[in-house]
């Protein structure tokens with residue numbers, strides 16, 4: 051299969067699955083900020099998602115597929131690229147690329163580890179039994195309570211902040227990369243998408259870390 | 273001026289390779305980088321020592337033979353400049369200069385700074401041409417080509433095939449080289465006919481020749497002595513998608 055074996059084909063798969071993940075983190079952030087509106091807002095939002103029933107599972111499976119495929123080809127392409135340069139020069143001076151682009155597989159794998167922890171923390175709910183308080187009769191928990199109590203200690207807050215730093219790195223290179231890989235950029239648009247890429251990455255970083263940071267600082271409380 | 277050179281010496285693809293230090297005692301700022309190396313080699317030859325092997329041909333920046341990583345940058349890092357067009361006035365008395373070959377799995381070292389760039393030939397052989405009957409030179413304007421397409425194709429055709437894009441790429445990808453030819457031919461009436469087959473075959477040949485995959489570092493454009501733009505890589509990706517869904 052051309053698409054799954056060729057150099058450009060696999061890049062296209064990376065780009066499409068990557069942009070699905072970026073779209074997800076953007077929407078997820080929007081949903082999460084309802085915590086700043088109050089307990090009722092975020093619980094209503096959680097209730098709404100819950101009420102979608104099987105649709106939630108369809109959505110989860112699509113995300114899981116995108117994630118697994120993205121990781122698989124990301125690792126495979128990185129291994130090939132390392133093999134293509136068995137021995138580097140003694141002196142190597144890069145002129146254009148940067149830390150984010152050179153560490154995509156590392157930031158990606160840190161995100162994988164984070165996603166696993168995050169799911170255990172707030173979705174599967176096993177890491178901190180004391181914060182999961184049942185609410186209503188449909189097996190739901192008080193999400194506001196869970197999140198606020200989940201960020202009372204410094205350690206989980208630090209984990210989230212550091213992980214979002216890696217999300218920043220990954221998206222700051224990945225977003226503009228999507229346009230180039232799908233052939234949607236040219237010499238005029240590339241500098242613009244590179245800036246938009248960094249902007250989105252900053253917004254995601256600040257948006258996401260604001261939640262645990264404001265909670266641990268005591269500005270959002272029960 | 274007086275310079276200290278750290279030059280990569282390697283007797284063949286299987287030799288280990290190492291940096292060795294040489295003095296260039298009397299360098300004129302008007303010399304080109306290769307002329308400076310000529311002097312070093314002359315001195316080595318006089319002492320009966322093995323001279324430093326390096327590739328070169330035209331020495332006017334058009335053939336693409338010269339290929340050295342100087343102080344960590346392909347062709348030395350001066351904008352749009354090949355090693356042969358790099359002049360010693362860019363350096364200062366007492367400088368230490370690192371001179372190394374293109375390093376990539378696809379470019380086995382022949383000796384010292386000379387590498388085997390057959391991989392690039394393989395990519396061109398896979399589709400960097402148009403299959404048409406040749407005959408006499410066509411009459412000017414017999415085949416109308418718009419100014420924009422002509423300029424675009426000429427910009428892409430500036431590639432001299434030196435391999436600096438590969439040497440500067442963290443992935444040793446030949447995507448800029450490949451895309452320049454794909455893009456040049458894709459916008460011309462003679463090349464459009466085989467555009468789908470070409471992009472598939474050339475990218476496949478790049479993979480088979482052990483070049484890496486592009487991850488959009490854009491180092492290639494910065495290193496290219498002809499300033500080939502990464503917009504041609506986007507064009508290649510576009511051509512690839514078109515070929516895929518046709």
Ligand code: HEM
Nearest residue numbers: 064065068069071072124154158159162224227228231487
């Ligand atoms: C979880 C493990 C992950 C791994 C191992 C991983 C790895 C990679 C690698 C190796 C690349 C290619 C580097 C490049 O093209 O420069 C890449 C590209 C990308 N990643 Fe990830 N990634 C992961 C998660 C994510 C997440 C969570 C997102 C979204 C927020 C994401 C979005 C992207 C995007 C948009 C690209 C650019 C695609 C392109 O090349 O055009 N990735 N990833």
Ligand code: FES
Nearest residue numbers: 331335336338356
């Ligand atoms: S020797 Fe011909 S381009 Fe440098």
